[in-house]
Each structure stands twice: as C-alpha cells, then as structure tokens.
Amino acid sequence: MALLQISEPGQSPMPHARRLAAGIDLGTTNSLIATVDGGIAQVLADEAGRVLLPSVVRFLSGGEVAVGNVAQAAEVADPLNTIASVKRLMGRGRDEVGALPYALADGEGMVRLKTAGGDKTPVEVSAHILMALKARAEKTLGGTLTGVVITVPAYFDEAQRQATKDAARLAGLNVLRLLSEPTAAAIAYGLDRQPEGLYCVYDLGGGTFDVSLLRLSQGVFEVLATGGDARLGGDDFDAVVAAELEARGQPAASAESARALLRAARASREQLTTQDTVSIDVPGVFAGTLSRGELNALIDPLIERTLGPCRRVLKDAGVRVADIAEVVLVGGATRTPRVRERVESLFRKAPLYDIDPDQVVAVGAARQADLLVGNAGAADMLLLDVIPLSLGIEIMGGLVERIIPRNAPIPTTRAQEFTTYKDGQTALAVHVVQGERDLVADCRSLARFTLRGIPPMAAGAARIRVTYQVDADGLLSVSARELLSGAESEITVKPSYGLTDGDIERMLSESMAHAAHDAAEREWREQVVEADRMIDAVEAAVAADGRLLAEGEGEVIAAQAQALRAARDKRDVAAIRRAIEALDRVSAAFAARRMDEGLRRAMTGHSIQEFR
Amino acid sequence: MADNHFELFGLPVGYQVDERELARRHRELMSACHPDRFAQGSAQERRLAVQKSAALNEALKVLRDPIARARYLLELAGVSTEEETDTVMDPAFLVQQMEWREALEAGHEDPAQMASLTQEWAALMAAKEQELxxxxxxxxxxxxxxxxxxxxxxxxxRFxxxxxxxxLEI
Structure with missing residues (x-):
C-alpha cells in the first residue's frame, strides 16, 4: 500500500484494495509467474499465450537485452552472448562451474560472463528474467506488485539464496519470502488441506534435484528434512544423451553445433516419454535412432544419484518408507517414464503427478505470496522450514567447527565466544563455510567476516560474543559484541561467491529498471516506504494493545511517530533514517511486550483447550 | 520472558517430556511469532519475530532430544557435563566402545553382523537412557x-x- 501511495501521490488508494502479489518460479530452463485471483491461482501468460518464459537472456552490444523466446531463438547463432541455465551459476565461483559454453571474465568471487553487453554476473542475468516476469504480471494485473515469493531449490546453499534475493532487488522486486520449491509444490497440490501426514516431494528440474520430507499437522507445514544435489537435473540427462550421440557419430565441431546437439538430445528425450524410438539428425554429428531402452540405460546412473539423497532424507527425519502418505513429483524431468518407475520402486507407492510439473511450483508460490500480503484473510497456514546444509566456521588446521547442523529449523541463532590471542588485538576474522565435511577445503566458503572495534586489552581478556543468525529465507547474518565493554563490533562481510552491498548499489544505479531515478531518489523512496511501514505498524500496535504501554510511553512514541511523519515529508534521507531509528528505539520495549503477549495468548488458548 | 526452555513452552521442568505435546505447543507458538506473520510489518517487528522464533527453535532442539534435555537440566542445576574439556571416562565403557568400533570396521559389509551390532547398541542406549x-x-x-x-x-x-x-552404504 505504501508503495502505491508514493507512486501516485495525488490518489489515495482504496483502503481495502487487494494487494498485488505473485509467485515466481525462477527455473533453470524456464521461469513462470503466477498470481491468485478470486481465490484461484493462475499462471500468467505473455501476449502470445505462452506461460513458460525460457530462462535465456541475450546481451547485445549497445546495452540492449533480449529475454525468453526471442533470446532462445538466437541461442545457436549467438551462443556466447546468449546465456541459458544461469541458475546453475548463481553464487558460484569460476573454479566451481566446470566447462561452460561462454566466455568467462577473470577475477575472484562469483563467476562473470563476458558478453557483447559487458561482463555480467549470474545475478544480473537472473534480474533480467525477473524483470521480464514482473513486466508481464504488472501489465496483466494493471498495477504495481506489492511483493513476490520466489522459489529456490530446497538444497540451495546460502550464497545461492542470497544471489537470488540480490537478483530480485536488482529487478526492483520486494521479496516476501524465498520459498523452497518442494514446499511450494506441496502447497499447490493442496496438501495443506489434507489430513495429517508425511509427504515426500521429489523434484527433478532442469539443473537441480531436491527431495523434501514434509509433515502436515493442523495447518502447519513443517519441512522435516531436505536433501538433494544442486548440480543434477534434466540438463545432465541431455548431456549424457549428447555425449552418446557424439560417441556414435562425430564430436560437435563448433559452439553452434554443440548447441544444436544439446537441443536434439533434449527433444529426443522428451519424445521418448511417449514414443519407443526417435530418429535424430544433427548435421555433422549424428544421424540415426535412439530407443527408450537405450535412453534408460544412459540415464539410469543419474537417476541412481537421486535415490541416495532420498534415503538420507528418510534417515535424517527418522522415518521409514512405509510412513510416507504421498509422493509428489515436480520438475520437467519427472515426465521421463524411467524416473517415475524408479521413484515408485523406491517408495513402493505410485507417485502423484497430475498437476503440470512445470507449473506446480509457481502456483504454490503464488498462494503463499497471497497469504503473506494478507489477501487470504486470517492466515490459516504456516510454513516451517529447515536449513539444508550445515553451517560451520574455520578453526585451526583447516578444520570445520559446526555451528548450525543441517535440517535445523529456521529461523535459528547460535552464539559463540571468542577471545583475543595478542595484547591489544582489536580485530578478529571469522570464516563461515557451508557443507557436511570436516575439512574447510571440502566445504563451500560462504563469507569472511572481519570484526573491528574490539577494545584493546591483554591477550585472552576480551570476550567477544559472535552471533550467527539464519532467517526464514535461510540467509545468514553475523553480529558481534565484546562482553566486558559492551562494545558492538563493526563487521565487514566479504562474500566468497556473492556480491557486496557496494556491488549491488553500483548495479542498481546502472540498471535499466532504475534508469529513471538516480540512486538518491531510490534511496529516498526506500526510506519513505520503511517510514510508512514503521508509522503504520507502531500506530496499529498502540491502537490494538495500548494497555501494554508503560506510563508516559505512549506519549513518547506518539511524539516520535509525529517527528518521523514530519521527516518523511522532507526529502532528507539521513533525517528520515534517524527518525526511524529513534522511533524504533522508543518503541522497542513496547514491541517486545506485544510479541510476548502474543506468545502468552497462544499458550493460554492452549491451556483453555486442555481444561475443557 | 521465560526463564528457561521448559517455561517457554509452559511445560514442567523435568526429564519426562511428552514429545507430541511439545511439538504441538511449538507449532502454536510459532504461529504467533513466525516472521511470515509479519511479512507486511515494520523492520522492528520482523527483527523481533526472527529473534523469538529462533529462541523457540533453540528450545525445541534442546527439549526434544533426550541427551540435550538431560544436559540442559544439569546445566540448570549448575552441573556442567564438560564434554569438550574433560575426557576422563569409565575404562570399561571405553574398552567396550573400542571393541564395537573394531566390530564395525570388520563387519560393515556384512548385513547380519551389522544387524546384531545395531541391536546390541540399541539395547545399551535404551538401558542408559532409563538409568539416566x-x-x-x-x-x-x-x-x-x-x-x-x-x-x-x-x-x-556418535557410534x-x-x-x-x-x-546407508550397504
């Protein structure tokens, strides 16, 4: 609502107007956007009636960018500037991505692609896909999106999630929540309206494999365990088919030919879903036939790699195959008959696949987005998620000390105490990694946090409490305080394969989505949105729970809210920020009392039930 | 708000915990303070929601695990288990652990041996938990x-x- 007020200062929006919210499936191969209208979730189509937006972005010289089908059409002719399957590169370093059909720029950190439009990070490429979806939705719905839910593979690590959120920020989208794809699928299947039970979601997409075990109970959807392989998907099926065709014929001689071969491999795999044999003709590489049996033999080892994580998830959750109520199939690659057979034999149960496996995730995300913006009325569903991979820090000898184990429910925090080992030491560095192995070298480096501002003391005297917090999106933040002096440490973050705030600022000021406004304008808008949220929230809280105010507290809060309102109407970003902080300070104790009161009410309702 | 993890869930302080009841209360409390309930709220509300729900998850983690729960009860009573620093253990117990490790090493590919070892292990776990x-x-x-x-x-x-x-490897 606040956003609408800013964009249309002259027109006050309807007090109970429906907020526009959408769910986005940012996929490896295709992306979709869906919304809930009149209680019914629907996937939005482009002018040509297509709902799938190929996740392909082409950068042309002169800064022009093409997204989707137009870009895909140029894939063979202009392979170096036409980026496909960029999801696989999100939050990844150059040394981690293997051979790519693109030109890579030198440098540390997240991989960068050299294109005719300049060097691009995967975050920027994804932002273009998101912008295209945003434009589609806003055109169809006739208004600005209040917020979106974007799905990520459950198995995405922190760097990949952060990269996804950064892409949304570049695209000018307000992310309500990053939702795991299997959970979204379960929502779409309406499993949230089912009786209590355990549900397994097997999600094999273009580039990633996820398996999640969910428990449903009284409207609460709880992810019990999740596992998978962030680098295994239908693309790999295509790659083994392509390699087989090359082995039977000639190796592809050019980038164009390699692309044509991959497309033929995918097409033949798709056709073998309904046919027993296909004929294939890739000029200069292979001409002949492939049977379903031959395909099965080629992809069996890859399918086998999905079954290990399935067993591990069952074990992590302490659940047996017989306990599972339903198995749900998600992702285009689960159309492959052999995948269905193998899943059925593992779980000894015919899986569900009646919702289009390409749309199911976007539909579930749309329903969650609708709920989060408050359109669905009283919230009757809650999602509780877990962290997919353990978080640890580097200790002596290149070893990892685990701080948060995989499958721990999120949000979660963990505090640790450190001391200094030199007299007068004022800084400390913490290297955070993610993964299950004992050696730092075998885990993924997430970030290095440098704490400064430790008061100088004798070696071993300082007690620095470092707090790691993982939020509901699975994103990590770190704070630190020296306990004896109470001094809050300054923390600088150097993401290993991510973007710094500075990088994002630079990209924002360069990006087309924000070309109309300069950086100052955007910053001012962001602060005004936050100011309005803050004023609305505080005033609503005082109106609802005024009895929780201490004597005189209400007056102080009201005065500070008034001061913020005054600051908001001037174009002074720093003044607004100061006024927000001041209102936050004077209302913090009241807000905490309200939260506790809410918890007490939840408990009281419980005891009443019990005595009845 | 609450002095300890038990109180947070309105449960009596003690080793016996009804796990279903604990899980139910956790879900109910989460429904009141999960960040998704404040998706449209101010930064302050969202920050508090993250802190509260993290505290609930931490308390749940401790209370639903019998070993962590016992360790926490001892901690409340001022007794530290010092598992990191004090490595002195009952020699007979250690000898048995070493024998089991050797048996695991030798028999990890033999399903029958694995089954009998697992059975032995589960029986000792249960006996020790009861004693605890x-x-x-x-x-x-x-x-x-x-x-x-x-x-x-x-x-x-750990064993x-x-x-x-x-x-899993078999």
Whole structure:
C-alpha cells in the first residue's frame, strides 16, 4: 500500500484494495509467474499465450537485452552472448562451474560472463528474467506488485539464496519470502488441506534435484528434512544423451553445433516419454535412432544419484518408507517414464503427478505470496522450514567447527565466544563455510567476516560474543559484541561467491529498471516506504494493545511517530533514517511486550483447550 | 520472558517430556511469532519475530532430544557435563566402545553382523537412557551419575551415527 501511495501521490488508494502479489518460479530452463485471483491461482501468460518464459537472456552490444523466446531463438547463432541455465551459476565461483559454453571474465568471487553487453554476473542475468516476469504480471494485473515469493531449490546453499534475493532487488522486486520449491509444490497440490501426514516431494528440474520430507499437522507445514544435489537435473540427462550421440557419430565441431546437439538430445528425450524410438539428425554429428531402452540405460546412473539423497532424507527425519502418505513429483524431468518407475520402486507407492510439473511450483508460490500480503484473510497456514546444509566456521588446521547442523529449523541463532590471542588485538576474522565435511577445503566458503572495534586489552581478556543468525529465507547474518565493554563490533562481510552491498548499489544505479531515478531518489523512496511501514505498524500496535504501554510511553512514541511523519515529508534521507531509528528505539520495549503477549495468548488458548 | 526452555513452552521442568505435546505447543507458538506473520510489518517487528522464533527453535532442539534435555537440566542445576574439556571416562565403557568400533570396521559389509551390532547398541542406549531418567528423578543426589550417563550417551550416539552411515552404504 505504501508503495502505491508514493507512486501516485495525488490518489489515495482504496483502503481495502487487494494487494498485488505473485509467485515466481525462477527455473533453470524456464521461469513462470503466477498470481491468485478470486481465490484461484493462475499462471500468467505473455501476449502470445505462452506461460513458460525460457530462462535465456541475450546481451547485445549497445546495452540492449533480449529475454525468453526471442533470446532462445538466437541461442545457436549467438551462443556466447546468449546465456541459458544461469541458475546453475548463481553464487558460484569460476573454479566451481566446470566447462561452460561462454566466455568467462577473470577475477575472484562469483563467476562473470563476458558478453557483447559487458561482463555480467549470474545475478544480473537472473534480474533480467525477473524483470521480464514482473513486466508481464504488472501489465496483466494493471498495477504495481506489492511483493513476490520466489522459489529456490530446497538444497540451495546460502550464497545461492542470497544471489537470488540480490537478483530480485536488482529487478526492483520486494521479496516476501524465498520459498523452497518442494514446499511450494506441496502447497499447490493442496496438501495443506489434507489430513495429517508425511509427504515426500521429489523434484527433478532442469539443473537441480531436491527431495523434501514434509509433515502436515493442523495447518502447519513443517519441512522435516531436505536433501538433494544442486548440480543434477534434466540438463545432465541431455548431456549424457549428447555425449552418446557424439560417441556414435562425430564430436560437435563448433559452439553452434554443440548447441544444436544439446537441443536434439533434449527433444529426443522428451519424445521418448511417449514414443519407443526417435530418429535424430544433427548435421555433422549424428544421424540415426535412439530407443527408450537405450535412453534408460544412459540415464539410469543419474537417476541412481537421486535415490541416495532420498534415503538420507528418510534417515535424517527418522522415518521409514512405509510412513510416507504421498509422493509428489515436480520438475520437467519427472515426465521421463524411467524416473517415475524408479521413484515408485523406491517408495513402493505410485507417485502423484497430475498437476503440470512445470507449473506446480509457481502456483504454490503464488498462494503463499497471497497469504503473506494478507489477501487470504486470517492466515490459516504456516510454513516451517529447515536449513539444508550445515553451517560451520574455520578453526585451526583447516578444520570445520559446526555451528548450525543441517535440517535445523529456521529461523535459528547460535552464539559463540571468542577471545583475543595478542595484547591489544582489536580485530578478529571469522570464516563461515557451508557443507557436511570436516575439512574447510571440502566445504563451500560462504563469507569472511572481519570484526573491528574490539577494545584493546591483554591477550585472552576480551570476550567477544559472535552471533550467527539464519532467517526464514535461510540467509545468514553475523553480529558481534565484546562482553566486558559492551562494545558492538563493526563487521565487514566479504562474500566468497556473492556480491557486496557496494556491488549491488553500483548495479542498481546502472540498471535499466532504475534508469529513471538516480540512486538518491531510490534511496529516498526506500526510506519513505520503511517510514510508512514503521508509522503504520507502531500506530496499529498502540491502537490494538495500548494497555501494554508503560506510563508516559505512549506519549513518547506518539511524539516520535509525529517527528518521523514530519521527516518523511522532507526529502532528507539521513533525517528520515534517524527518525526511524529513534522511533524504533522508543518503541522497542513496547514491541517486545506485544510479541510476548502474543506468545502468552497462544499458550493460554492452549491451556483453555486442555481444561475443557 | 521465560526463564528457561521448559517455561517457554509452559511445560514442567523435568526429564519426562511428552514429545507430541511439545511439538504441538511449538507449532502454536510459532504461529504467533513466525516472521511470515509479519511479512507486511515494520523492520522492528520482523527483527523481533526472527529473534523469538529462533529462541523457540533453540528450545525445541534442546527439549526434544533426550541427551540435550538431560544436559540442559544439569546445566540448570549448575552441573556442567564438560564434554569438550574433560575426557576422563569409565575404562570399561571405553574398552567396550573400542571393541564395537573394531566390530564395525570388520563387519560393515556384512548385513547380519551389522544387524546384531545395531541391536546390541540399541539395547545399551535404551538401558542408559532409563538409568539416566532414574538418576535425574533423584534430584541433586543423582547428578554425578546423570553427568556420567549424559557423557556416555553422547559417545553412544556418535557410534549410532557411524552405524547409520555404514548401513546407508550397504
């Protein structure tokens, strides 16, 4: 609502107007956007009636960018500037991505692609896909999106999630929540309206494999365990088919030919879903036939790699195959008959696949987005998620000390105490990694946090409490305080394969989505949105729970809210920020009392039930 | 708000916890303070929601795990299990652990041997947990024994993880 007020200062929006919210499936191969209208979730189509937006972005010289089908059409002719399957590169370093059909720029950190439009990070490429979806939705719905839910593979690590959120920020989208794809699928299947039970979601997409075990109970959807392989998907099926065709014929001689071969491999795999044999003709590489049996033999080892994580998830959750109520199939690659057979034999149960496996995730995300913006009325569903991979820090000898184990429910925090080992030491560095192995070298480096501002003391005297917090999106933040002096440490973050705030600022000021406004304008808008949220929230809280105010507290809060309102109407970003902080300070104790009161009410309702 | 994890869930302080009841209360409290409930709220509300729900998750983690729960009860009573620093254990217990490790090493590819080892391990786990419950019920008099049992159970759990790993590989 606040956003609408800013964009249309002259027109006050309807007090109970429906907020526009959408769910986005940012996929490896295709992306979709869906919304809930009149209680019914629907996937939005482009002018040509297509709902799938190929996740392909082409950068042309002169800064022009093409997204989707137009870009895909140029894939063979202009392979170096036409980026496909960029999801696989999100939050990844150059040394981690293997051979790519693109030109890579030198440098540390997240991989960068050299294109005719300049060097691009995967975050920027994804932002273009998101912008295209945003434009589609806003055109169809006739208004600005209040917020979106974007799905990520459950198995995405922190760097990949952060990269996804950064892409949304570049695209000018307000992310309500990053939702795991299997959970979204379960929502779409309406499993949230089912009786209590355990549900397994097997999600094999273009580039990633996820398996999640969910428990449903009284409207609460709880992810019990999740596992998978962030680098295994239908693309790999295509790659083994392509390699087989090359082995039977000639190796592809050019980038164009390699692309044509991959497309033929995918097409033949798709056709073998309904046919027993296909004929294939890739000029200069292979001409002949492939049977379903031959395909099965080629992809069996890859399918086998999905079954290990399935067993591990069952074990992590302490659940047996017989306990599972339903198995749900998600992702285009689960159309492959052999995948269905193998899943059925593992779980000894015919899986569900009646919702289009390409749309199911976007539909579930749309329903969650609708709920989060408050359109669905009283919230009757809650999602509780877990962290997919353990978080640890580097200790002596290149070893990892685990701080948060995989499958721990999120949000979660963990505090640790450190001391200094030199007299007068004022800084400390913490290297955070993610993964299950004992050696730092075998885990993924997430970030290095440098704490400064430790008061100088004798070696071993300082007690620095470092707090790691993982939020509901699975994103990590770190704070630190020296306990004896109470001094809050300054923390600088150097993401290993991510973007710094500075990088994002630079990209924002360069990006087309924000070309109309300069950086100052955007910053001012962001602060005004936050100011309005803050004023609305505080005033609503005082109106609802005024009895929780201490004597005189209400007056102080009201005065500070008034001061913020005054600051908001001037174009002074720093003044607004100061006024927000001041209102936050004077209302913090009241807000905490309200939260506790809410918890007490939840408990009281419980005891009443019990005595009845 | 609450002085300890039990109080947070409105449960009596003690080793016996009804896990279904605990899970139910956790879900109810989460429904009141999960960040998704404040998706449209101010930064302040969202920050508080993250803190509260993280505290609930931490309390749940401790209370639903019998070993962590016992360790926490001892901690509330001022008894530290010092698992990181004090490595002195009952020699007979250690000898048995070493024998089991050797048996696992030798028999990890033999399903029958694995099954019998698993059975033996599960029986000892159960016996020690029962003994732990008894010592904790005895109050301060049982603390020293309870401390020993928590430390041994932690050992046994690690061995159980290794058994699981070996079984997954078969």
């Amino acid at each position: 419950a008894g010592q904790l019920a005895a109050g301060a008099a049982g603390h020293a024994q309870a401390r020993r049992l928590v430390r041994e159970l932690q050992f046994l759990r 159980g993880d290794e058994l699981d790993e070996a079984r």
